[in-house]
Amino acid sequence: MGNSLPPSSMIVESGGGGPRVFKQVGEEFVRYFIDIASLGKHERVLDMGCGPGRIAVQLTQYLNADAKYEGFDITRHQIDWCTKKITSRYPNFRFQLADIFNSVYNPNGKCHASDYSFPFQNEQFDFVFLISVFTHMLPDDTSHYLAEINRVLKQSGRSFMTFFLLNEESRELIRSNTSSLNFNYDYGDWATITKDSCESAVAYDERFVQNLCELNGLTIRKPIYYGSWCGRKASARDVHFSYQDMLMAYKRSN
DSSP: OTTOOOOHHHHHHTTOSHHHHHHHHHHHHHHHHHHHHOOOTTOEEEEETOTTTTTHHHHTTTSOTTOEEEEEESOHHHHHHHIIIIITTOTTEEEEEOOBOBTTTBTTOSBOGGGOOOSSOTTOEEEEEESSSGGGOOHHHHHHHHHHHHHHEEEEEEEEEEEOEEOHHHHHHHHTTOOSSOOOEEOSSEEESOSSSGGGSEEEEHHHHHHHHHHTTEEEEEEEEOOSTTSOOOOTTOSSOOSSEEEEEEEOOO
C-alpha cells in the first residue's frame, strides 16, 4: 500500500509513536508471524483487534490473492478507515465492527466480550492473532475469546497472542520498580495498574493463561517469547523480543 497510513489521531489511539513507529511495529509482527508461526502467503487469517490496520497494511504486501484476511475491532471510525483504504484495494481483506463493551475503549458498547460470538463459521481460519487485546480484557472475557478462537480455527490451526505475563521473574522486576507498568492491584490470577479502570492494562499469571488455554482446547507451544515491559533485558540470542510477551497456541486435534 505504499505510504498509505491512517491519520495521526488514529495512530495515537492505536499506541502512538507516529507514522514511522506505526509502520515499524506492523512490519515487526509480520516478521514474527513468518518466523515463529510459519504464516503462509495463502492462508486464512483473523486479526482480532485490528485497529486502524497497523498489521493489515503490512500483510497486504505479504498475503497473496488466494489468502483471506478478516479483521474486527470495537472502534467504528478505525474500521471505516480500513474498509475505505484497504478493502477498496485488496478485496480479500475485510473489516467488521464488533460493538463490544470495554470500560476504557468502548464504554457504550452493546454487548460484553463474554457474550460475543465471532461472526464466522466453525473452522474457518488457519491463523488467528491478537496483539495487545488480552492486555485489556478481564478473565471471563478472555476465557470466552479463547473458546471462540478454538471454534473458528481449523484443525491444528494456531493462534499468536500477546500478554503481560506474571511469573517469578516479572513479579520480582515489578517489586524492584524496574517495570514500565506496576500491576499493584493483584487479584491472584490477574492484576491491573488501576482499581477503577481495570481494562486499561491487565496482566495474567502465566500458569493461569496456560490452564485457560487448555480448558478451551488450545495448547501453548514453547518457547514463550518474553518481552521488555517489566524491565527485562534482551540477550544476544533474543531475535524475537518485543514489548509484550508473545506466545503461540495450537488447536488440539480431535
